[in-house]
Amino acid sequence: MSDETDTDRELSLGVPRGVLESLPEDGSNAAADMKEAVAGLERSLTEAIDDAESDSEAASYAVDAIEHLEERMETYDGFIPELRAWGQSPIYAIAWRNLYAEVIAQLYEHEWLAAQIDRERNYRLVEDGIRFGD
Numbered sequence: 001m002s003d004e005t006d007t008d009r010e011l012s013l014g015v016p017r018g019v020l021e022s023l024p025e026d027g028s029n030a031a032a033d034m035k036e037a038v039a040g041l042e043r044s045l046t047e048a049i050d051d052a053e054s055d056s057e058a059a060s061y062a063v064d065a066i067e068h069l070e071e072r073m074e075t076y077d078g079f080i081p082e083l084r085a086w087g088q089s090p091i092y093a094i095a096w097r098n099l100y101a102e103v104i105a106q107l108y109e110h111e112w113l114a115a116q117i118d119r120e121r122n123y124r125l126v127e128d129g130i131r132f133g134d
Helices: 017-021 028-051 055-085 091-108 111-127
Strands: none
Touching: 017 028, 017 091, 028 055, 028 091, 055 091, 055 111, 091 111
16 A cells, blocks of 8 residues: 555545436435435445555556446436336436436545546546547
């Protein structure tokens, strides 16, 4: 681990009240699932970050999580028009999509991690051969 103390690399995530309030009255199962999903992500990331030997390595785990959350956001975003086309309410798809966006934003709120996340994401873009001038 780096010279930083564990308290400098703490991670805290949660389900925002706005996401929970967007669920219909019968959405208690979805709310519980959301809380469980975010708690599981927080546990996994905390474990990986604790085992990381540097902030850069910790950020790599966070970027993996962000990329996964972005994929899930896109999936749920795609469900919205499909559900509407079938006359179904897309409220749960919207809530899950918004949850993933909020969790990504929460990761960036951790000052020790935000700059490292940006650095890692830029590194991955260049590593994949994607250039901004192309």
